[in-house]
Amino acid sequence: MKTALVHDWLPILGGAEKVLESIYELYPSPIYTLLKNSKVLKGSVFEDATIHTSLVQNLPFAKTKYRSYLPFFPFAVEQFDLSDYDLIISSSYAVAKGVLIRPNQTHICYCHSPIRYAWDMYFEYLKDAKLEKGFKALIAKIVLHYIRMWDYASAQRVDYFVANSINVANRIKKFYGKSASVIYPPVDVDKFDLCEQKEDFYLTASRLVPYKKIDLIVEAFSNMPNKKLIVCGDGPQMQLIKKKAAKNIEIIGFASFDKLKLYMQKAKAFVFAAKEDFGIVPVEAMSCGTPVIAYKAGGSLETVVENVTGIFFEKQNIKSIVEAVDLFEDKKDIFDPKTIRNHALQFSKQRFKEQFRAFVEEKVLISQ
Structure with a gap:
């Protein structure tokens, strides 16, 4: 044929x-x-x-x-x-x-x-x-x-x-x-490796365009000076995001695959605020055994299992993200990296x- x-x-x-x-x-x-x-x-x-x-x-x-x-x-x-x-x-x-x-x-x-x-x-x-x-x-x-x-x-x-x-x-x-x-x-889950030893920082990664809401995540973490956020990605909103970033936020810009993979493995959680059709990057993070803090809409509802592979926040605003991060801090011990990775493997x-x-x-x- x-x-x-x-x-x-x-x-x-x-x-x-x-x-x-x-x-x-x-x-x-x-x-x-x-x-x-x-x-x-x-x-x-x-x-x-x-x-x-x-x-x-x-x-x-x-x-x-x-x-x-x-x-x-x-x-x-x-x-x-x-x-x-x-x-x-x-x-x-x-x-x-x-x-x-x-x-x-x-x-x-x-x-x-x-x-x-x-x-x-x-x-x-x-x-x-x-x-x-x-x-x-x-x-x-x-x-x-x-x-x-x-x-x-x-x-x-x-x-x-x-x-x-x-x-x-x-x-x-x-x-x-x-x-x-x-x-x-x-999703190339086989290119990501499980890491059970997490470090004390949060991660978000995306092209820096309005609908990804990276600026919103940055503003939220600017209101949480005791919590470190690493931002990977480049795009039209780079300067705007840099202006909004407090000292606890590190703007990496473009990151190679190996560098991004390392951040995904070591982050205590991946933060995702976009309403995506599916959302590949959160699945990549989960394939490293990293839980996801996601906006409760779009494809995240189909990839993130609440209180198993991550938690949700209800609204795309600063208050909702801050509350979700605080909730995650209270619940972080319930998340098992192996369980999270096994869930991600179904998207191979x-x-x-x-x-x-x-x-x-x-x-x-x-x-x-």
């Missing part, structure tokens, strides 16, 4: 690309994507892959400013001619699922999320981008209205959806009216491959 893979874009390698990597290892096939950055792909599993890019690849500054071309994305992805393939597998959090297919082809979409800035995070996106009023705001709202209509229409072309969490499956049902099976994404890469292969084989058989 001739197979093609479709992914939104490949200028960076993040969580969604780890999913694509596992799918590519199962089905080593040509990859169709809006654009790629060959330097970023060097040394990865995609370095020698056959990758077809779209017209976006040749637009000015596309490698770094590709999101500015959002209005062109639906048109660009529909120009891929996939008529020679029997099976199309898309990995989509934006437009990859919108490729045009024929009635005799099977399209399976692994959906990381419906387009968040067009649906559930629409108003939050406009607020963060300062696009609530004015002419630019009007243009942005019109574009996103068009994207939303196209997104719904393109979702109807997909034969079978797979969601990365129950959380995302519910959104697929709400926004697209389509059912989705849940297969949790692959091998488990993902087995479940995804079985799903594809079942659906292909039905379609024949």
Whole structure:
């Protein structure tokens, strides 16, 4: 059976690309994507892959400013001619699922999320981008209205959806009216080692962007001067976070894998304040035997077991985080690193491959 893979874009390698990597290892096939950055792909599993890019690849500054071309994305992805393939597998959090297919082809979409800035995070996106009023705001709202209509229409072309969490499956049902099976994404838990001897500091790690709420964690720990916090990551909010950080907070910036792994192993707890679709980093921390203090929403509800692998806080505010840290201090002796790691192992890469292969084989058989 001739197979093609479709992914939104490949200028960076993040969580969604780890999913694509596992799918590519199962089905080593040509990859169709809006654009790629060959330097970023060097040394990865995609370095020698056959990758077809779209017209976006040749637009000015596309490698770094590709999101500015959002209005062109639906048109660009529909120009891929996939008529020679029997099976199309898309990995989509934006437009990859919108490729045009024929009635005799099977399209399976692994959906990381419906387009968040067009649906559930629409108003939050406009607020963060300062696009609530004015002419630019009007243009942005019109574009996103068009994207939303196209997104719904393109979702109807997909034969079978797979969601990365129950959380995302519910959104697929709400926004697209389509059912989705849940297969949790692959986490490289085998690359992390159990450490039972913890040190006296807390850890958070993420790209420093607004929705990750790292600034909120920093503010909370600035109000707890006797508790040390280490922050790993870089991004647009770096200067803002540095300004908010008290003396008990150490801003590392970008950390290599080995350095981040060591922090994860030694931290007494990992603090996570984002509302994520799944959330890979907390699972990586748990694979080191480190408990998680997480916002009680999104994917964390599916990965963190309260009072077993971590605890929750109810609201994304300073008071709630401070109270959760104090509660953790009172309960920290109940957390067993071995139990926490064993829980994290269920999200392994091998488990993902087995479940995804079985799903594809079942659906292909039905379609024949």
